[in-house]
Amino acid sequence: MRTDTTFKRAFNDMIDIIRTSGLGEELPSENALRAQLGVSRTTVRKVLAAMSARGIIISEAHRRIIREQPRQIERYPKEETLAISEQVETSFMEWMLRGDACPGTEINEAELARKFGVATTIVREFLNRFQKYGLIERRQNAGWVFKGFTASFALELFEIREMFEMRSARLFATLPDSSPIWKQVRAIRAAHLELLADIDARFQDFSELDSRFHRLIVAVAPNRFIESFQDVIAMVFHYHYQWNKRDERARNEVAIGEHLALIDALESRNVALIDHACRSHLTSARETLLHSIV
Amino acid sequence: MRTDTTFKRAFNDMIDIIRTSGLGEELPSENALRAQLGVSRTTVRKVLAAMSARGIIISEAHRRIIREQPRQIERYPKEETLAISEQVETSFMEWMLRGDACPGTEINEAELARKFGVATTIVREFLNRFQKYGLIERRQNAGWVFKGFTASFALELFEIREMFEMRSARLFATLPDSSPIWKQVRAIRAAHLELLADIDARFQDFSELDSRFHRLIVAVAPNRFIESFQDVIAMVFHYHYQWNKRDERARNEVAIGEHLALIDALESRNVALIDHACRSHLTSARETLLHSIV
DNA sequence: CATATGTTTCTTATGTATAAAAAACCAGGG
DNA sequence: CCCTGGTTTTTTATACATAAGAAACATATG
Incomplete structure (x- = not known):
């Protein structure tokens, strides 16, 4: 039968919501919670019932009051929420x-x-x-x-990746100043700089930033097939690198540098610069992947 | 429970095998039949048993003789083989x-x-x-x-298609004479001419030839992602045109002409010619599809 | 002893069952 | 009436069951 992972995830999220409020405060309506938690009202009600049962909240007629702060121990472990x-x-x-x-x-x-x-x-x-x-x-x-996580897999992957990302990067050259994308570009540059400043402690966060960055580039001209291909790339980097930790920190630092160079190039609107920055990042990423395969 | 479509398909195929042999002849071994029919020996035996039960063959010790020609009526209808x-x-x-x-x-x-x-x-x-x-x-x-079979679907599809097919077509310019691909190119040209000669009667066969042609072009440098994208294209053309018969014959005739032009260009090894022929075929295919959508 | 057939075992395709989650419906209060 | 919470219905996620098909094993025969 179906597992109740949705409930458990919502329960954990609800703990966070309650922790940002004080004792005695009233919780939002079921509908409002539903929107916040991103689940159905049925699940919200189940969570509220569980909270009541544990004495964390008191359900009076048509309202729910926080009675005591939930402890972290009450959270369901991560595995049970999957x-x-x-x-x-x-x-x-x-x-x-x-x-x-x-x-x-x-x-x-x-x-x-x-x-x-x-x-x-x-x-x-x-x-x-x-x-x-x-x-x-x-x-x-x-x-x-x-079929194997082989060199030819990596090469075929990068052949497509190069086509898609070069196509997208070039489009930035003609993107009007007014496009909302530029704001996101600046934001993601900031995120890169932040990560770089703290690279020793946070180098593991790169994988997610990498995926966000490449998805942003590609989003300049939406195409469902390109977007779906980004899933392939994200999967490869997410999992493969979990099993190949060699030089992880150095690798990520280099990649961040290349991303920043590409961002500069995009903002310059100079196609030649963009081409160069994009291609050299992809080449280096490909070499790194190939290296880790054999 | 599982349906016995594999058996029924094999049964029909076996009828064809028997019809190419004469009465009194002996059938090949179970293993040989297995290879011919592309199913497991288990299924072969089931088919043989059914044939026996119908009196089509006689199973003696370790051999099976054809006793009477099966009639077409005995075939299972197409639907039951899916x-x-x-x-x-x-x-x-x-x-x-x-x-x-x-x-x-x-x-x-x-x-x-x-x-x-x-x-x-x-x-x-x-x-x-x-x-x-x-x-x-x-x-x-x-x-x-x-998400809908919409114009933007068609446009996104063709954006990718153009990248992939232009990339492949260009590679023909540097393909050595010795490559076995050239033989296939000549064969598919012949298939096109044949179809063209009989276009009034066979214009419905184009869809399959089209798919074969584009898969051949793309096979010049194998890439699993490109090949898998060909499935998308094949699906679109196969089904969409089943429901849009307008000008089907004329459409296919034009496309055959474009294919032949592209084949000439490929054989010329002239990149500019190839580019032109490939792009104009894709453009016209895109317009046709867009037309049939709205 | 190699190959073909007979037999047994394992896997896949497909249907059914059911708890969890979502959605739809309903009644009551501002 | 709009929103809120209570109730009922529908759908989804997941387990399990079983006939068809594949594969492995065993035996026989030339």
């Missing part, structure tokens, strides 16, 4: 990147389901969605093949 | 293109399952796979939205 389908993703990536699978390995839905301790339906659904990353291939009536 | 998942694809496309769905429509798994008369699991699996075409989008815990 839908089974998300857990499967993690398990699969781990299985794949830990090297249990070499190129050409046959993937067996039933076996994976047993290994991960979930129903076959879910594994199947995952594989269907995962197919778009180009790492597995379906065989009629006979499972899947793992 | 896996449920394939039927769902057709039903969905029909639902979508017949116009029951306008952009922004919410897609309801349960409702579709009822409408198509299949299990929800299958609809869900289909939608997950179908997602890559960029026509639907998933919303967390709340079904899917149909």
Whole structure:
């Protein structure tokens, strides 16, 4: 049966909401909470009921008062807030990147389901969605093949990436001053500088910033196929680098430098500069990835 | 439970095999048949058993003799040879293109399952796979939205298509004479001429030839992401044109002409010619598609 | 001993079941 | 009436069941 991860996530979020308010204060309406938590009212009510049951709030007629601050211990642990389908993703990536699978390995839905301790339906659904990353291939009536996280995967990936990002970066040259994108560019530059200033402590945050940066560039002229390809890139960097920590800090520092150079180039509106900055960042990113594969 | 479409398809294929042999002849071994039919030996045996039961063949110890020619009536009808998942694809496309769905429509798994008369699991699996075409989008815990077969879909599609095909076509200029691709190019030119000669009767065959042609061009330098994008294109042309028959014959005739021009250009190895031929074909294809949308 | 057939076991495709979550519906109070 | 909270209905996520199909194993026969 369905797991109650939505409820648990909402419960944790509600704790944060309550902590920003004082004792005795009244909570917003169910509808307002629904919007804040991003879940249905049904779930809000379930959370409120749980809060009541724990004595954190008091439900009077048509209002709920905060009675005592919830303690952090009451939070549900992170794992329990992940839908089974998300857990499967993690398990699969781990299985794949830990090297249990070499190129050409046959993937067996039933076996994976047993290994991960979930129903076959879910594994199947995952594989269907995962197919778009180009790492597995379906065989009629006979499972899947793992094609391998290989050099040719990386090269094919970067061939497309270069086409897409060069196309987008160039468009910045003709982007009017009035475009709201420029504001986001400045904001993301600031975020880069901030991260750079604290690189020793926060170098692990780069992966997410990287993805945001490239999505911003590509958003200059929206195209659903390009955007969906960004998911592939994000997946690769997110997971692959979790398993290849070598030189992580230095690598990220270099990349930040290249991003900043590209931002400068974009703002210059000079196509030649943009081309150069974009291409050299992509080249260096490709080399880094290739390096970590072999 | 699982349907026996594999068996029925194999049964039909076996009829064709038997019809090419004479009465009294002996059939190949189970293993040989397995390879010919592209199914497992389990299924081969089931087919042989069915043939025996119908008196078409006689199973003696370790050999099977053809006793009488099967009649065409014994074939299973086409519909019964399609896996449920394939039927769902057709039903969905029909639902979508017949116009029951306008952009922004919410897609309801349960409702579709009822409408198509299949299990929800299958609809869900289909939608997950179908997602890559960029026509639907998933919303967390709340079904899917149909984004519409709109002009912007066509434009985004063609933006990518142009990047990919121009890149591939240009590569032909530097392709060595020795490449086996040239032989395929000549073969596909012949196929085009053949179809053109008989265009009045066979204009419906173009869709498949079109897909083969573009896949060939793109295969000059294999890239899994480009190849997978060809699926999107093939889907669009295959289904969309099934529902827009206006000027079909003329349209296809024009496209054949453009293909032949592109083939000439490729063989010339002249980049400027290639560029021109490729771009003008894509432009005209885009206009045709846009036209048929509004 | 190699190859073909007979048998058993495992996997996939597809249906059904059900708790959780979302949505729709409804009644009461400002 | 609009909003709020209570109730009912519908849909989604996930587990489980099973026939069809694939694969592995075993035996026999030339």
